[in-house]
Amino acid sequence: MNDFLAAMGLVLVVEGLVYGGFPTLAKKLATEVLSMSENTLRGAGLVAIAAGVAIVWMVRG
Numbered sequence: 533m534n535d536f537l538a539a540m541g542l543v544l545v546v547e548g549l550v551y552g553g554f555p556t557l558a559k560k561l562a563t564e565v566l567s568m569s570e571n572t573l574r575g576a577g578l579v580a581i582a583a584g585v586a587i588v589w590m591v592r593g
Contacts, residue, residue, distance in 0.1 A: 551558050
């Protein structure tokens with residue numbers, strides 16, 4: 533459970549860096565996401581999940 537909370541904290545740090553450090557970029561990315569198809573977003577999400585699992589597996593394995 534501690535690892536999960538640490539991972540969630542790191543996600544919040546990265547999100548905060550984008551929104552706090554580069555708000556114009558965050559707005560641009562948000563508008564680009566709205567114009568993308570659902571299949572493209574789904575594919576990107578699945579790739580991100582696979583990359584995250586691979587990273588955790590390599591680090592913790």
